[in-house]
Amino acid sequence: MPPLPCAELHLHIEGTLEPELIFALADRNGIRLPYADAADLAARYAFTDLQSFLDLYYANMDVLRTEADFTDMTRAYLRRAATAGVRHAEIMLDPQAHLARGVALETCVDGVAAALATSEADHGISSSLIAAFLRDRPATEALGVLQDLIAMQAPIVGIGLDSAEVGYPPSLFAEVYDVARAAGLKCIAHAGEEGPPGYVWEALDVLRVDRLDHGIRCLEDDALVERLVADGVPLTVCPLSNVRLRAVPSIGDHPLPAMLARGLNVSVNSDDPAYFGGYVDDNLAALVGAFDLSIDDQALLAANSVRSAFLDGNRRAVLL
Numbered sequence: 001m002p003p004l005p006c007a008e009l010h011l012h013i014e015g016t017l018e019p020e021l022i023f024a025l026a027d028r029n030g031i032r033l034p035y036a037d038a039a040d041l042a043a044r045y046a047f048t049d050l051q052s053f054l055d056l057y058y059a060n061m062d063v064l065r066t067e068a069d070f071t072d073m074t075r076a077y078l079r080r081a082a083t084a085g086v087r088h089a090e091i092m093l094d095p096q097a098h099l100a101r102g103v104a105l106e107t108c109v110d111g112v113a114a115a116l117a118t119s120e121a122d123h124g125i126s127s128s129l130i131a132a133f134l135r136d137r138p139a140t141e142a143l144g145v146l147q148d149l150i151a152m153q154a155p156i157v158g159i160g161l162d163s164a165e166v167g168y169p170p171s172l173f174a175e176v177y178d179v180a181r182a183a184g185l186k187c188i189a190h191a192g193e194e195g196p197p198g199y200v201w202e203a204l205d206v207l208r209v210d211r212l213d214h215g216i217r218c219l220e221d222d223a224l225v226e227r228l229v230a231d232g233v234p235l236t237v238c239p240l241s242n243v244r245l246r247a248v249p250s251i252g253d254h255p256l257p258a259m260l261a262r263g264l265n266v267s268v269n270s271d272d273p274a275y276f277g278g279y280v281d282d283n284l285a286a287l288v289g290a291f292d293l294s295i296d297d298q299a300l301l302a303a304n305s306v307r308s309a310f311l312d313g314n315r316r317a318v319l320l
């Protein structure tokens with residue numbers, strides 16, 4: 001059976017850099033990597049928590065130097081996503097991770113945007129770009145980057161918040177989100193991945209997010225679940241990520257069936273597919289294998305993804 005058409009809503013484009021592409025980009029940019037080959041690099045993808053992953057994720061970005069590097073990375077993702085059934089993708093980019101390495105904002109934004117501009121013609125995937133800010137760097141820095149993005153009229157539909165969660169509550173970024181909302185941007189944030197339910201409350205009440213990334217720890221707080229259900233807040237869940245970063249012990253322990261049973265608006269996404277063992281289809285297959293998810297549940301997950309996308313009514317109707 002071909003995959004059900006869906007929207008991918010939680011995807012870090014830098015997390016789609018496959019080991020082979022990392023080596024190819026290093027080669028063309030004259031960079032020597034501290035690994036023998038792609039297999040040697042891939043062998044290091046045994047993570048113990050979010051930070052152990054982020055250390056390698058940021059280190060590997062060093063191969064991204066030119067606009068073409070960002071374009072090629074994005075095209076490779078879109079090509080693979082099309083085979084997974086993705087018909088719309090909202091793609092996060094971490095500008096600060098590139099600025100900190102001396103790569104200009106225009107280089108990373110224009111490089112990714114060039115691939116997105118032709119994604120529908122090339123791969124049948126409509127797409128948009130979301131600038132994500134690093135919560136373990138100062139909010140003043142995020143605000144400066146946001147103002148630069150607005151000033152350059154960057155083709156973004158929204159902002160996000162990612163990187164190391166614990167110790168960096170959403171409320172630190174209240175002003176950034178106020179400025180983004182005033183500029184007409186959609187607002188999303190990672191919360192409740194490793195962080196406590198209190199961070200999810202803050203993302204809702206202080207950042208006033210339109211959608212939440214992860215949010216799996218909401219199940220520890222009944223009042224929070226009731227709030228999320230009442231408001232229909234979309235939660236972009238990433239099962240293989242949660243297992244690989246040990247937020248849950250195994251796929252059989254994943255809370256997605258419980259979240260569906262509680263009436264939460266959940267979708268299945270891949271997060272950093274090159275690092276966590278697969279794309280959207282692989283994530284769905286893992287869930288179906290572990291839980292015998294019914295076709296109706298699979299269709300609900302796909303429909304939730306399309307309904308939770310920042311899409312105009314026409315494209316949404318085509319995909320539903």
Ligand code: ES4
Pocket residue numbers: 012015050057162163164190193241271272
């Ligand atoms: C991320 Cl899995 C995850 N969590 C938080 N920040 C991230 N950035 C890239 N992947």
Ligand code: ZN
Pocket residue numbers: 010011012162190213271
């Ligand atoms: Zn993420």
